[in-house]
Amino acid sequence: xxxxxxxxxxxxxxxxxxxxxxxxxxxxxxxxxxxxxxxxxxxxxxxxxxxxxxxxxxxxxxxxxxxxxxxxxxxxxxxxxxxxxxxxxxxxxxxxxxxxxxxxxxxxxxxxxxxxxxxxxxxxxxxxxxxxxxxxxxxxxxxxxxxxxxxxxxxxxxxxxxxxxxxxxxxxxxxxxxxxxxxxxxxxxxxxxxxxxxxxxxxxxxxxxxxxxxxxxxxxxxxxxxxx
Numbered sequence: 001x002x003x004x005x006x007x008x009x010x011x012x013x014x015x016x017x018x019x020x021x022x023x024x025x026x027x028x029x030x031x032x033x034x035x036x037x038x039x040x041x042x043x044x045x046x047x048x049x050x051x052x053x054x055x056x057x058x059x060x061x062x063x064x065x066x067x068x069x070x071x072x073x074x075x076x077x078x079x080x081x082x083x084x085x086x087x088x089x090x091x092x093x094x095x096x097x098x099x100x101x102x103x104x105x106x107x108x109x110x111x112x113x114x115x116x117x118x119x120x121x122x123x124x125x126x127x128x129x130x131x132x133x134x135x136x137x138x139x140x141x142x143x144x145x146x147x148x149x150x151x152x153x154x155x156x157x158x159x160x161x162x163x164x165x166x167x168x169x170x171x172x173x174x175x176x177x178x179x180x181x182x183x184x185x186x187x188x189x190x191x192x193x194x195x196x197x198x199x200x201x202x203x204x205x206x207x208x209x210x211x212x213x214x215x216x217x218x219x220x221x222x223x224x225x226x227x228x
């Protein structure tokens with residue numbers, strides 16, 4: 001089935017007639033931003049050692065995304081088959097490296113995380129992290145980790161959305177956005193999607209685990225602004 005045919009069939013079968021793409025996008029950001037602001041308000045005069053938890057959380061978030069993306073979203077695992085289906089069989093067929101851009105806001109349905117995933121993050125993951133960290137870290141440290149986690153999730157949604165914008169969009173004048181769009185486009189090649197370019201916000205662990213696909217130039221050189 002050609003991409004255009006798959007898109008049309010998917011829209012008819014899976015996207016409800018009442019779906020509002022802009023509302024979906026705004027709801028995701030609202031749900032993540034409200035707890036983020038609440039966590040930030042709990043932080044008072046953090047020390048340098050506490051602030052160092054921010055980059056540490058970002059790095060761990062990058063690793064979590066890598067693991068989930070590579071081993072759950074692109075592998076058939078018992079009891080998690082729905083994740084593989086939504087990501088590999090739906091998202092990657094709707095958006096290929098040759099057809100990376102959405103046609104209308106209705107197509108946001110298969111770009112942004114479902115709202116129930118956001119709710120799961122808020123009511124399951126964040127409380128779990130909170131109760132794990134409370135005996136270990138200071139109050140500032142706990143809320144810095146929680147706030148950074150929300151910020152990283154928002155960053156993921158933003159960069160992933162930007163990666164599905166047209167190549168001539170004004171945001172592509174920003175080298176980082178242009179690089180990540182091309183990096184993600186490579187991941188949407190059906191021949192490469194299961195093995196390469198799993199990070200979305202920054203390809204840190206792709207570089208470490210050598211899953212960063214080098215198309216025409218070295219990824220690490222491209223990120224540093226050097227020519228291969």
